[in-house]
Amino acid sequence: EVQLVESGGGLVQPGGSLRLSCEASGFTFSNYWMHWVRQDPGKGPVWVARINGDGSSTAYADSVKGRFTISRDNVKNTLYLQMNSLRAEDTSVYSCVRAAPMDCWGQGTLVTVSS
Amino acid sequence: EIVVTQSPDFQSVTPKEKVTITCRASQSIGSSLHWYQQKPDQSPKLLITFASQSVSGVPSRFSGSGSGTDFTLTINSLEAEDAATYYCQQSSTLPYTFGQGTKLEIK
Numbered sequence: 659e660v661q662l663v664e665s666g667g668g669l670v671q672p673g674g675s676l677r678l679s680c681e682a683s684g685f686t687f688s689n690y691w692m693h694w695v696r697q698d699p700g701k702g703p704v705w706v707a708r709i710n711g712d713g714s715s716t717a718y719a720d721s722v723k724g725r726f727t728i729s730r731d732n733v734k735n736t737l738y739l740q741m742n743s744l745r746a747e748d749t750s751v752y753s754c755v756r757a758a759p760m761d762c763w764g765q766g767t768l769v770t771v772s773s
Numbered sequence: 774e775i776v777v778t779q780s781p782d783f784q785s786v787t788p789k790e791k792v793t794i795t796c797r798a799s800q801s802i803g804s805s806l807h808w809y810q811q812k813p814d815q816s817p818k819l820l821i822t823f824a825s826q827s828v829s830g831v832p833s834r835f836s837g838s839g840s841g842t843d844f845t846l847t848i849n850s851l852e853a854e855d856a857a858t859y860y861c862q863q864s865s866t867l868p869y870t871f872g873q874g875t876k877l878e879i880k
Contacts, residue, residue, distance in 0.1 A: 693869075702860055703817060705869040719868050753816060758864045759807040759823070763816035 660684040660762050662754050667767030674744050674771070680737040680754030680764055688712065688732040690757050694739045696750035697766070706752070707739065722748075744771045775799050777863050779872035787880045792848040794875045796861035801841045805865035808837055808846045811874075812857045820859075821846065853879050 666678040678694070694706040707718045707728040716728050727740040737754050753766040776799040786792055796806065804824040809817035819828050821837035824844055834849040848855055856879045861872040 702871045702874045703862075704871070708867075708869075717867050758869065759819055760809070760817070760862070761819045761828075763818075765816060 660756070662756065662762060662764035664752065664754055664764045664767040667752065667769045669770045669772065670744055671773050672744060672746060672771055676741045676744065676769060678739040678741065678752055678754075678767060678769070680739075682735045682737065682754075682756075685756075687730075687735040692728075692730065692737045693755040693758065693760065694728060694737075694752055695755050695760070695763075696752045698750050703753075704750075708758075709737070741769070744769075746771050774868055775802060775863050775866055775870055777861055777870050777872045779859075779861055779875050781875060782873065783876045783878070785878040785880055786851055788851055788853055790851050792851055792855075792877065794846045794848075794859055794861075794877075796839075796844040796846070796872050798842045798844075798863055798865075802863045802865035804840050805863055806837075806839065806844045807862050807864065808835075809860045809862065810855075810857045811860065817860060848877075851877075851879070855879065 661683045664680045670676050691710050693708040695703045697703045709716045709728045713730050725743045729738045749771045751766040751768050754764045756762040778797050806824045808821040811817040820835050825837045836847050838845050858874045858876045860874050
């Protein structure tokens with residue numbers, strides 16, 4: 659069974675850092691581009707970042723460029739999102755997603771940026 | 774950034790009714806448009822890829838059409854389990870963008 663399980667969310671102060679992880683199973687992780695997508699309650703999903711299969715190519719939404727870094731470890735089958743200089747507006751549920759079209763989504767991990 | 778706009782925002786429908794949801798992109802995206810279904814407290818589920826291609830395991834009452842800037846998701850003979858919010862998403866150009874969603878209520 660294809661599965662994506664996120665972890666690492668929590669409460670952090672403005673200006674702080676957090677690293678999200680997403681453990682993949684049930685498929686050959688290195689064959690797939692991966693994404694981070696965030697979603698606020700009652701709102702549509704918002705794409706955050708993507709990485710290609712071997713990690714050599716990344717892309718980011720303008721709102722997080724220079725602050726967030728997407729990376730992956732194909733030995734550990736794990737996707738990461740390093741989040742620095744966090745702002746209140748970064749508060750959201752962050753999900754890792756396989757490929758585009760996005761055919762498999764994790765359940766998400768809540769990030770709350772507040773003092 | 775390509776803006777994707779759905780209509781309507783909300784629709785209340787009866788079982789067995791036919792439902793049509795539209796999605797309009799702010800510039801041509803070819804067929805790079807996908808549809809998702811999201812139920813409360815669940816992650817989005819892929820329904821239709823590249824405007825009209827069916828996804829394995831999705832009931833055949835769901836279909837998609839369109840190209841360029843105008844797209845349609847059709848649900849034939851609506852069932853109670855179809856109560857959800859539906860999103861379209863373009864993958865033609867980064868940043869990938871989603872519509873604002875269409876909430877479907879079953880009467």
